[in-house]
Amino acid sequence: MKDTLVYVMAGGQGERLRPLTDFRAKPAVPFGGIFRIIDFTLSNCINSGLRKIYVLTQYKSHSLSNHLKSGWSMLSRRLDQFIDEVPAQQQLGGSWYQGTADAIRQNVNFVEENAPKRVLILSGDHIYKQDYRLLGRFHEAKGARLTVACVRVPAEEAAGSFGVMEVDADGRIVGFEEKPKVPKTIPGTTDCLASMGLYLFDADCLLQSLAGDLLDFGKDVIPMLLRRGEPVFAYDFTERNRFEEWEYTKREGVRQKELVPAASDCTYWRDVGTLEQYWLANLDLVQPVPKFNVYGERFPVFSSPGHFPPAKFVHETPGRTGMAVNSIVADGVIVSGATVRNSIVGCGAYVHSYTTVESSVLFGGSLRGGLITETDIGRDCRIKNAIVDKNVRLSAGTAIGFDRAEDERRGLRTVPITGSDEHIVVVPKDFVL
Numbered sequence: 001m002k003d004t005l006v007y008v009m010a011g012g013q014g015e016r017l018r019p020l021t022d023f024r025a026k027p028a029v030p031f032g033g034i035f036r037i038i039d040f041t042l043s044n045c046i047n048s049g050l051r052k053i054y055v056l057t058q059y060k061s062h063s064l065s066n067h068l069k070s071g072w073s074m075l076s077r078r079l080d081q082f083i084d085e086v087p088a089q090q091q092l093g094g095s096w097y098q099g100t101a102d103a104i105r106q107n108v109n110f111v112e113e114n115a116p117k118r119v120l121i122l123s124g125d126h127i128y129k130q131d132y133r134l135l136g137r138f139h140e141a142k143g144a145r146l147t148v149a150c151v152r153v154p155a156e157e158a159a160g161s162f163g164v165m166e167v168d169a170d171g172r173i174v175g176f177e178e179k180p181k182v183p184k185t186i187p188g189t190t191d192c193l194a195s196m197g198l199y200l201f202d203a204d205c206l207l208q209s210l211a212g213d214l215l216d217f218g219k220d221v222i223p224m225l226l227r228r229g230e231p232v233f234a235y236d237f238t239e240r241n242r243f244e245e246w247e248y249t250k251r252e253g254v255r256q257k258e259l260v261p262a263a264s265d266c267t268y269w270r271d272v273g274t275l276e277q278y279w280l281a282n283l284d285l286v287q288p289v290p291k292f293n294v295y296g297e298r299f300p301v302f303s304s305p306g307h308f309p310p311a312k313f314v315h316e317t318p319g320r321t322g323m324a325v326n327s328i329v330a331d332g333v334i335v336s337g338a339t340v341r342n343s344i345v346g347c348g349a350y351v352h353s354y355t356t357v358e359s360s361v362l363f364g365g366s367l368r369g370g371l372i373t374e375t376d377i378g379r380d381c382r383i384k385n386a387i388v389d390k391n392v393r394l395s396a397g398t399a400i401g402f403d404r405a406e407d408e409r410r411g412l413r414t415v416p417i418t419g420s421d422e423h424i425v426v427v428p429k430d431f432v433l
Contacts, residue, residue: 001049001136003117005203007104008041010124011058011088011097016274019413019428020389025057027124028064029278030363030390032285032294033330033344036067037272038124039303042083045122046074047299048132051081054110055124056103058088071304086110099215100197108210111203119206121217123197127281127292128237128269129299135200135235142171144233145205146225149198151269152191152238158183162194163218165234173232178218193234196269205230241266268292275415279387279424282344282361286326306347308332320353330364338377349375352396360386360401385422389429398433401425 014026021029027038038055045053057064068085075081086107088097097103104121111119118139120132130149139147150165158164164183166175177183183192199217201209205225214220225232268291272278284291294301308331313322315337324340330347337353348365351357360383365374376393377383383394384401394400400407407414407425410433414423427433 001118001120001133002051004050004052004120004132004136004200005111005114005116005118006045006050006053006120006122007107007110008038008045008053008055008122008124009100009103009197010038010055010064011061011103012123012125013059014125014273017272017278019426020275020278020387021060023060023429024063025059025061026273028061028067029272030346031127031272031278032282033328033346033364034306035294035301035303036064037127038064038067039071039301040127040129041122041124042072043299043301044128044130044132046302048130050120050132051075051079052114052116053083054107055083055085056088056097056107057085058097058103061085061087067304071302074302099219100217101210101221102215104206105210108207111207116203119201119203121199121201125273126196126269126271129266130237130241131299132200134240135198138235138240139200139233142233143231144200145202145230146222146232147200147235148173148222148232149196149200149235149237150193151196152186152189152236153194155183155185155190155192158192158194162192163222165193165195167193167234171233171236173222173226173234176218176222176226193236196237200235237269238267275387275413275424275426276418279361279385283342283359286328286342286344288326306331308347311335315353332364346375346390349377351377352379352381354379355381355383357383359384360388362386362388362392363390366390385417386425386427388427389431391430392427393432394427395433400427 010027012026014021017026029037031037065085072083075083159181160179163178164180165173166184168174185192195218209221270277270281272281285294311329311331311333313335315322320337322335322337324335326342327340328344332348333345334350338351338355340357343357343360345362346364349362355377362375375391378394378396380397381394382399386401404414404423413426416423
């Protein structure tokens with residue numbers, strides 16, 4: 001992959017994630033206690049040996065810019081390695097990015113300057129692990145001009161939400177529909193091959209595709225290449241995303257390569273585009289055997305250090321024991337005589353005595369001017385099925401997530417939980433109650 005240039009699309013507004021995206025771009029939304037959503041895509045790049053990365057930003061990018069500066073300045077320009085943020089600059093005319101292809105077109109000069117063999121275009125707002133080297137080997141073996149990474153999803157989930165591929169026995173794409181109402185399924189199944197918004201182009205093919213006025217890869221570029229008869233292939237992430245690990249053993253002075261079975265979560269992929277999917281993806285981390293694991297895996301997830309003190313649990317008296325079960329508790333958290341279950345508590349949160357937090361995601365506090373600004377959950381609070389943004393203060397006795405009408409009366413956004421009579425409630429940044 002040394003001859004591959006990477007673009008990460010990180011300008012998304014994330015309208016369906018509001019109010020979490022009222023102050024930040026979707027890729028900058030906190031996730032899993034200490035991460036931002038974009039960390040997973042960038043970590044995949046680093047773990048795959050990719051070292052020339054442009055991050056294209058546009059919408060409310062200040063938080064994301066700060067995160068990239070503090071956590072992702074690890075590469076050396078002296079070695080021709082970089083992770084560069086590129087804000088939208090209206091390079092061509094007076095318009096902001098009009099689509100994914102238009103965003104690359106307005107920054108196509110980087111392809112011309114770096115002269116790569118291939119260009120990898122990624123979304124900065126998905127949760128997954130992927131070894132892009134396996135994608136590159138597939139692309140080369142097939143003689144593809146464009147390879148589209150796809151994931152298998154149920155047809156009802158794909159309807160109206162994903163671009164859907166039809167492929168032949170060799171994996172070549174023979175049909176494509178952008179967000180069809182009735183998607184075509186894989187023969188013999190009820191699943192579809194849905195686009196992950198991840199594209200590996202031969203560089204010359206990309207440049208030719210951007211020569212016109214096409215705006216979007218899914219709506220415009222892929223159909224155009226299929227009409228021209230170009231070899232466009234689908235990389236089935238669900239079936240093919242298997243990690244290789246190099247283990248060396250001395251045998252007559254020769255190093256031996258051994259293949260190690262794939263990590264259990266290597267086929268996990270979530271588009272956290274809705275509040276429910278975002279909430280579910282966070283809770284996927286906290287089970288004893290998690291669906292998606294950020295602990296001790298071969299593909300580590302990197303982020304920006306928070307520089308908080310260690311977490312602390314205090315008090316051990318009947319009804320007032322500081323404890324967390326099936327939960328992730330980040331640095332800077334104080335659980336003072338409270339109970340946290342099946343939840344994620346981010347850096348710099350203070351949960352006071354006799355409070356219970358269940359099936360919730362608390363972002364925690366911030367470092368402002370060198371000081372910790374806490375999320376403060378008062379005594380005797382009850383929080384359930386909630387997403388609590390940064391720097392929130394709840395007074396003693398507050399109940400969130402139990403009465404939907406009451407939550408909405410307070411001005412909080414709520415969404416129903418699929419297949420349940422319960423709801424998710426979102427407490428916005430800096431909210432005081």
